[in-house]
Amino acid sequence: MVMRDLNIGTKVGLSVLNDRWDALVLTNLTVAPMAIMNLRQQIRGLSTLKLLNVLARLTELGLVVATADYQFQLTAAGTHFQHQLQQLEVWGDQMIIDMQ
Structure with a gap:
């Protein structure tokens, strides 16, 4: 089959992986609620408006959820995706080592 x-x-x-802000937010969030400004301080170069847009997109995808006091945390699906990102990093690091 072609x-x-x-x-x-x-x-x-791939669209989530391809967007560096999506990946960085998913990498830095945890299952414990995090204040948006604390998250923004962890990701240099990301404006508050862009962060809000990224969080809205990730919320639509079911990877992130907002708490009643506007903190954000990973959902179970977000935690799974974060784990996949970590595995991709391990694989990429190994590929770099193998190429040397």
């Missing part, structure tokens, strides 16, 4: 295009799930996953 595959001419990626399925929708793959496209969604």
Whole structure:
């Protein structure tokens, strides 16, 4: 079977991986609620407006949830995605070592 295009799930996953802000927010969030300004301080170069847009997108995808007092935390799906990001980092690091 010839595959001419990626399925929708793959496209969604790659769009999150391809956006550095999405990946950085997911990497820095935890399952414990975090104040938005604390998150912003951990990610240099990310404006408050951009962070709010990223959080809204990740919330739509079910990876992040806002608490009643406007703190943010990972959902179970977000935690799983964060783990996948960590595995991708390990794989990438190993590839760099293997190429040397």
